[in-house]
Amino acid sequence: MSLPFRTFVRNFSTSGLKKNAIKNVTIIGGGLMGAGIAQVAASTGHSVVMVDQNTDILNKSKANIEKSLQRVVKKKYAEDPKAGEAFLSQVLGNLALETDAATSVKKADLVIEAIVENLKIKQELFKNLDMAAPASTIFASNTSSIPIKEIAVATERADRFGGLHYFNPVPMMKLLEVIRIPQTSDETFDKLLAFGKAMGKVTVNCKDTPGFIVNRLLVPYMMEAVRMVERGEATPKDVDTAMKLGAGYPMGPFELTDYVGLDTCKFIIDGWHEKYPDHPLFAPSPLLNKYVAEGKLGNKVGEGFYKSKK
Numbered sequence: 299m300s301l302p303f304r305t306f307v308r309n310f311s312t313s314g315l316k317k318n319a320i321k322n323v324t325i326i327g328g329g330l331m332g333a334g335i336a337q338v339a340a341s342t343g344h345s346v347v348m349v350d351q352n353t354d355i356l357n358k359s360k361a362n363i364e365k366s367l368q369r370v371v372k373k374k375y376a377e378d379p380k381a382g383e384a385f386l387s388q389v390l391g392n393l394a395l396e397t398d399a400a401t402s403v404k405k406a407d408l409v410i411e412a413i414v415e416n417l418k419i420k421q422e423l424f425k426n427l428d429m430a431a432p433a434s435t436i437f438a439s440n441t442s443s444i445p446i447k448e449i450a451v452a453t454e455r456a457d458r459f460g461g462l463h464y465f466n467p468v469p470m471m472k473l474l475e476v477i478r479i480p481q482t483s484d485e486t487f488d489k490l491l492a493f494g495k496a497m498g499k500v501t502v503n504c505k506d507t508p509g510f511i512v513n514r515l516l517v518p519y520m521m522e523a524v525r526m527v528e529r530g531e532a533t534p535k536d537v538d539t540a541m542k543l544g545a546g547y548p549m550g551p552f553e554l555t556d557y558v559g560l561d562t563c564k565f566i567i568d569g570w571h572e573k574y575p576d577h578p579l580f581a582p583s584p585l586l587n588k589y590v591a592e593g594k595l596g597n598k599v600g601e602g603f604y605k606s607k608k
């Protein structure tokens with residue numbers, strides 16, 4: 299059974315976990331993941347600044363956060379709607395929006411990057427943030443597939459750099475992968491673990507290996523499903539039905555690919571293929587490429603392998 303927010307926070311603060319030193323969090327990127335991370339960080343009492351490229355995107359992100367919060371409140375405060383309203387306004391009060399990344403990090407204890415899955419763009423961002431943020435600020439990337447060490451080289455703070463890999467939808471998925479590179483200091487890693495726990499997540503420690511734990515297993519599985527359809531062995535619908543009813547997965551691999559975003563899946567597999575061209579599980583998929591070229595990126599645009607509500 300889920301606990302009311304105040305009880306949840308009280309239980310955490312008395313449970314003997316390491317104290318969370320992180321209060322002010324900047325999230326760069328307010329898309330699918332950034333909005334979810336911002337929502338949960340704000341819901342657990344952190345002061346959050348969410349950054350994206352323009353106010354239109356930020357307003358859409360905030361509307362998505364409000365929609366998701368309404369779903370949470372409807373369940374958690376079913377018997378006390380007034381407390382639900384108070385929780386909602388408290389969470390929204392913890393959330394600020396910003397278009398200037400350099401300004402957003404001035405008071406940050408932690409910066410979490412959740413922008414497009416592209417090494418050069420992430421490096422460029424972190425290079426600029428490194429100059430703008432206080433020396434004490436910890437940097438983390440939510441990348442699905444890019445080595446954290448390759449992003450961290452853009453900065454002078456590899457000891458204060460790590461990976462925080464969340465799962466979609468962030469408010470529902472309990473896991474957080476916490477990744478360290480050889481340079482990550484023990485102090486930084488402990489702070490990242492404590493922050494993850496303060497967000498209510500169960501953390502696992504990961505090395506900086508391709509896809510960490512979950513995606514190294516999940517993405518090849520999703521791509522194998524696409525290849526099965528490419529070979530004409532089954533339809534997406536039958537594969538999804540089979541995996542839900544025969545293997546107990548909450549979503550079939552095609553539903554999941556639509557949910558994650560076909561573009562994100564393509565970025566992941568193309569990146570791994572470039573690094574490991576002979577690995578059969580990392581081979582690009584003509585069918586996935588075709589859908590992406592047609593703009594069928596999944597639920598976020600209303601169509602991927604299936605048509606969906608935006």
Ligand SMILES: CC(=O)CC(=O)SCCNC(=O)CCNC(=O)[C@H](O)C(C)(C)COP(=O)(O)OP(=O)(O)OC[C@H]1O[C@@H](n2cnc3c(N)ncnc32)[C@H](O)[C@@H]1OP(=O)(O)O
Pocket residue numbers: 366367369370373441442464465466467469470471513516548549554558
């Ligand atoms: C690519 C990467 O790098 C890493 C990744 O993220 S990989 C992807 C990992 N994610 C997964 O594998 C997701 C698999 N799917 C699931 O676990 C489930 O289908 C799910 C949790 C997403 C939804 O649960 P469901 O029971 O199938 O569907 P649904 O009926 O829509 O949701 C049930 C309840 O969950 C809650 N919920 C679902 N999504 C929510 C959201 N975004 N915000 C808030 N609450 C939400 C709501 O309480 C909802 O009830 P209401 O519809 O009454 O609001």
Ligand SMILES: NC(=O)C1=CN([C@@H]2O[C@H](COP(=O)(O)OP(=O)(O)OC[C@H]3O[C@@H](n4cnc5c(N)ncnc54)[C@H](O)[C@@H]3O)[C@@H](O)[C@H]2O)C=CC1
Pocket residue numbers: 326327328329330331332349350351355399411412413414415416419423440441442443463464465466557558559562
């Ligand atoms: N989609 C998923 O299920 C998961 C994705 N990830 C990773 O999270 C990251 C983000 O993915 P999504 O949220 O799905 O992408 P998305 O496309 O939904 O959102 C990305 C957002 O970043 C913004 N952005 C791009 N460049 C920016 C910049 N320089 N400054 C500020 N904002 C910028 C875009 O405007 C967009 O709103 C990627 O690295 C992805 O691999 C990790 C876990 C799950």
